[in-house]
Amino acid sequence: MREFSEQVLAAETSNLVSGARVVDVLEEMKHDHYEGFVGLDVHKDTIAVAIAYRGRAKPTYLKEIKNTPSAIVKLVGQLSEHGEALLFCYEAGPCGYVVWRQILDLGQDCEVVAPPGSEQIKTDRRDALRLSRLLRAGELRCVWVPDVEQEAMRDLARCRSDFKGQQHKARQQLNAFVLRQGHHWNGKSRWTLAHYAWLESLQFAHDWQVLVRNEYLEAVREANARVEQMTQELSRALPAWSLAPVVQSLMALRGVDQLAAITILSELGDITRFDSPKQLMGFLGLVPSLHSSGNRRRQGSITLAGNRHARRILIESAWTYRFAARQTPHLKRKAKNASEESKRIAWRAQKRLCGRYRALTEAGKNQKIVCVAIARELIGFIWDIVRQEMPKVRVA
Numbered sequence: 166m167r168e169f170s171e172q173v174l175a176a177e178t179s180n181l182v183s184g185a186r187v188v189d190v191l192e193e194m195k196h197d198h199y200e201g202f203v204g205l206d207v208h209k210d211t212i213a214v215a216i217a218y219r220g221r222a223k224p225t226y227l228k229e230i231k232n233t234p235s236a237i238v239k240l241v242g243q244l245s246e247h248g249e250a251l252l253f254c255y256e257a258g259p260c261g262y263v264v265w266r267q268i269l270d271l272g273q274d275c276e277v278v279a280p281p282g283s284e285q286i287k288t289d290r291r292d293a294l295r296l297s298r299l300l301r302a303g304e305l306r307c308v309w310v311p312d313v314e315q316e317a318m319r320d321l322a323r324c325r326s327d328f329k330g331q332q333h334k335a336r337q338q339l340n341a342f343v344l345r346q347g348h349h350w351n352g353k354s355r356w357t358l359a360h361y362a363w364l365e366s367l368q369f370a371h372d373w374q375v376l377v378r379n380e381y382l383e384a385v386r387e388a389n390a391r392v393e394q395m396t397q398e399l400s401r402a403l404p405a406w407s408l409a410p411v412v413q414s415l416m417a418l419r420g421v422d423q424l425a426a427i428t429i430l431s432e433l434g435d436i437t438r439f440d441s442p443k444q445l446m447g448f449l450g451l452v453p454s455l456h457s458s459g460n461r462r463r464q465g466s467i468t469l470a471g472n473r474h475a476r477r478i479l480i481e482s483a484w485t486y487r488f489a490a491r492q493t494p495h496l497k498r499k500a501k502n503a504s505e506e507s508k509r510i511a512w513r514a515q516k517r518l519c520g521r522y523r524a525l526t527e528a529g530k531n532q533k534i535v536c537v538a539i540a541r542e543l544i545g546f547i548w549d550i551v552r553q554e555m556p557k558v559r560v561a
Contacts, residue, residue, distance in 0.1 A: 197219070198250055199219065199250050199251060199252040199274070200218065200219055200249040200250055200251060201216045201217065201218045201219065201244065201249065201251045201252075202216065202217045202218075202219075202251070202252050202254075202297050202300040202301040203215070203216045203244065203251055203252065203253045203254070203297060203300075204216070204217070204224070204254060204255070204292075204293045204294065204295065204296025204297030204298070204299075204300060205253060205254065205255040205264065205293065205296070206255065206256075206289045206290075206292040206293040206296065207232065207255045207256070207258065207260050207264055208232065208260070208289070209232060209259075209260060210231065210232055211229050211230065211231060211232055211289070212229065212230050212231075212232050212236075212237075212255075212264070213226075213229050213289035213290055213292065213293040214226075214227040214228055214229070214230060214240060214293060215227060215290070215293035215294040215296070215297040216244065216251075216297055217297040217298050217300070217301040219301070224294045224297040224298045224301075226290050226293060226294055229289065232260070232264070234267055237264065237267050237268065237271075238267075238271065241268065241271045241273055245273065250273070250274070251273050251274070252273075252274050252275070252276065252300060253268050253273060253274065253275040253276070254275065254276045254277070254278050254296055254297075254300045254305060255275075255277065255278070255296070256277075256278060256279075256280045256292075256296070257277050257278065257279060257280065257308045258280075261316075262277060262310050262311075262316070265277050265310055276300075276305070276307045277307065277308050277310050278296075278300075278305040278306060278307055278308065279305070279306045279307075279308055281295065281296075281299060281304075281305065309434060309438070311434055314406070314407060315431065315434050318402065318406055318408075318427070318431045319431040319432060321395070321398060321399060321402060321431075322399065322427055322428050322431045322432070322474075323474065324395055325392065325395035325396060325398075325399060325424075326428070326474065328388065328391040328392045328395055329392050331388050331391070332385070332388035332389060332391070332392050335381070335384040335385045335387075335388045336355075336356065336385055336388075338381055338384075339364070339378075339381040339382065339384075339385055340355075342377060342378065342381055343364065343367065343378070346367075346369060346370075346374065348367050350363060356385075361382075364378070364382060365382070396424065399423075399424065399427055400423065403423070403427065407558060408430050408558065410554060410557065410558055411426075411430060411550075411551055411554045411555065411558060412426040412427055412430060413426075413502040413503055414503045414504050414507035414550050414553075414554045415429070415430070415503075415507070415547060415550055415551070416499050416500055416502075416503060417496075417499070417500035417503035417507045417508045417510075417511035417550075418482075418511045418514060418515075418543070418546065418547065418550070419482075419485050419486065419496060419511065419514070419515045419518075420481075420482035420483065420484070420485035420486065420543075421482050421547075422499065425478045425481070425482055428474060428475065428478045429475050429478055429479070429547065430551075432472050432474050432475040433445075433472065433475055435551070435555055436547070436548055436551050437548075437551055437552050437555050439548065442544065442545035442548045442549070445544055445545075445548050446541050446544055446545070447468075447470070447471075448470070448471045448472075449470075449471045449472060449475060449476050449479070449544060450467055450468045450469040450470035450471045450473075450476060451467055451476065451479070451537065451540060451541040451544065452467060452468060452541070453465060453466065453467055453468070454466060454467070454468050467537060476540075479540040479543055479544055480536055480537060480540045482540070482543060483518075483536045483537070483539035483540040483543055484536055486515070486518040486519050486521075486522045486539050486543075487519075487522050487526075488519065489519055490515045490516045490519040490520070492512070504553070504554065504557075506550075506553050507550045507553065507554065510546055510549050510550050510553070511546070511550070513546075514543065514546035517542070518539050518542060518543060518546075521538070521539060521542065522535060522539055525538060
């Protein structure tokens with residue numbers, strides 16, 4: 166590893182290499198540093214292991230081991246018996262980043278990669294061999310791995326989102342049952358005290374149906390309580406999070422409240438790792454798909470790639486820009502802890518996006534398409550605010 170660090174320093178200071186070429190040279194040097202490239206097909210109980218040594222030799226399937234810390238320690242010791250530098254990889258999936266952290270703790274490098282395209286014949290052995298071969302060729306795309314704190318905050322935000330989905334389902338089931346029995350709520354808003362009182366006053370033909378109504382009502386109340394509890398837990402956890410100042414600055418944006426800011430940052434982390442807003446837009450799947458052949462070029466719907474949780478929050482936030490730009494008391498209260506630079510960016514974003522929403526709507530565009538277009542531009546302003554705030558977080 167020391168030799169590789171010295172080579173990196175030499176490449177950075179060399180007069181022969183400059184600009185984007187530096188990155189290419191460093192990647193090639195990093196690739197040449199490893200003696201072997203290990204593909205792992207990870208499952209909850211087992212891990213299939215294959216290795217491709219440096220050069221053109223065919224990858225070799227080694228064995229299948231148990232997915233336990235002791236088995237991984239033994240595997241790394243066998244493959245790096247004399248201290249050889251190895252690069253491991255496995256596909257992102259339900260097993261998370263536990264194996265990634267174990268391998269790093271053992272002094273070897275590991276990458277979590279996006280699953281490559283599927284093949285017609287799929288087995289654990291073939292998957293491990295394919296991963297090792299593609300890893301050696303440099304044809305796999307790494308995914309961002311959160312640290313322990315970041316992953317914990319993301320789990321908390323996703324738990325609240327899951328409970329919100331359960332709440333929506335419970336309410337839907339109760340509404341469907343009531344409607345099947347010929348009852349329809351004519352009030353302005355559902356799930357208010359008046360609506361609950363109306364639900365409890367309904368009369369049914371059979372006692373069993375009264376029991377069904379009561380059970381559905383209880384399920385809705387339990388779901389409401391869970392959502393409220395997780396919302397409070399998020400608020401309590403926020404001050405201890407290292408990205409709390411960035412969350413407060415993002416709240417200066419119209420349509421981005423505390424929950425939305427927490428969700429975006431917990432899912433995406435330090436988004437300054439993206440060199441430009443355009444890269445971030447593509448990562449979130451908010452750019453149109455493209456089919457090009459010869460002189461024919463056709464754009465389709467958005468790609469829907471990347472993180473769906475963050476994309477959903479962005480699209481929900483984008484709906485607020487259908488109103489005219491203005492500094493309301495609510496926005497001022499929401500942004501009271503934001504930095505002055507973030508407030509300036511947020512006001513510039515509001516003027517731009519509100520005008521953009523109005524122009525696209527007047528041009529006859531579908532409102533849903535307009536909302537996605539606004540969400541795509543909104544993430545650009547979010548990237549700008551995070552870029553301003555992250556250096557302060559690192560210094561602190």
